[in-house]
Amino acid sequence: MAINTMARLLVVDDNPDNRDVLARRLRRLGHTDVDMAVDGREALDAITRQALAGAPYDAVLLDVMMPRMNGVQVLEAIAADTRVAQTPVIMISAATEVETVVRCIELGAEDYLPKPFNPTLLRARLGTVLEKKRLRDEVARQLLRLENELAEARQQQLSMVPDAFPPPDPAHPAVVHAVMFPAREIGGDLYDCFDAAPGVLCIAIGDVSDKGVPAALFMARTRSLLRASALQHAAATGAPPAPSELAAVLNEELCKNNPAGMFVTLLVGFFECATGRLCFVNAGHVRPCRLAKGEPVREIVTRPDPPLGIRPGLVHANHEMTLAVGEAIVMMTDGVSDMADPDGELYGTHRIMQHLTDLRDAMPDQITTALTDRLRIFAAGTPAADDVTVLALRRL
DSSP: OOOOTTOOEEEEOSOHHHHHHHHHHHHHTTOOOEEEESSHHHHHHHHHHHHHTTOOOSEEEEESSOSSSOHHHHHHHHHHOTTTTTOOEEEEEOGGGHHHHHHHHHTTOOEEEESSOOHHHHHHHHHHHHHHHHHHHHHHHHHHHHHHHHHHHHHHHHHHSOSSOOOOBTTBOEEEEEEEEOSSSSOSEEEEEEEEETTEEEEEEEEESSOHHHHHHHHHHHHHHHHHHHHHHHHHHSSOOOHHHHHHHHHHHHHTTOTTOOOEEEEEEEEETTTOEEEEEEESOOOOEEEOTTSOOEEOOOOOBOOBTSSTTOOOOOEEEEOOTTOEEEEEOTTTTTOBOTTSOBOHHHHHHHHHHHTTTSOHHHHHHHHHHHHHHHHTTOOOSSOEEEEEEEEO
């Protein structure tokens, strides 16, 4: 086994002869960066000082029996301090101290060396510990790089969905708001809201079949196709496409180059702000809810149509409804109803309906915020199993 001779080592022993013998053995193995400590207290100070300086020890060879602070106490202190908890320790023990060594291994020591020191055993055990540390450090570097990349990917993904919505005005007497919370660093939910034509808003919400990076890429592909297809049609004809036509285009494109067979449930429609007319398709998505003052919250039930991307040639039906002045529509993904509490109980549709009843007179930003806040309270710290997305629109 090749040994890392650039390692930074610390030898801890109250016996000067033992320290000298071990240091000479280490130098013969090629190690030149070797510090020494005469007891546990001095060793702990050196370990902490080096860690804070950004140059932690690669291994500590620690005697079991020492004055002031013995090896067991040093290990307990190292384990309790997150700054140095990952420091590799090899115990140095006499034959009569085996039981104490076992206790040290339980506390996190990597290995042990018996006295007197055997050169071959020293080389083998130190080499193994240093190699394990090198691999751990490499894994930590790769993990940090991956976490940074995923954090950037999360920001890029969230920047793909709007955080500013068309403001209400005489041409747009409607208010829209949406929120999205990926269950992982990045997720497969999407939403959108944009002017598809003068006085016409396109609103959409979707949920990709997978999670993580593959779902995020498919989500980005879906959202880009949706917006481009709707706007190109409007630019060419002066009017947005029928939702069924838009769904057909998306389905055909999503079926291409899709070897994993991913698909997306999608609820997409065009809202005429002046009349309140909403024409939409529901491609296998969660039913939206209608909120009207003084009336029970109702699910908008339509014939179920298949998700997009399953196979070419799918046909989706157009559906129409009219929102009266003051009414609202709330769209969400199944991550809302599937949120679980610490006991595994799901949030469920019945809770959604109860909370939307309480919020039926609220503005869209209040609806989305209050509903997701209640989800967090219900989950009580339980990690979400699915992405959560909510979009609300109210006609003024």
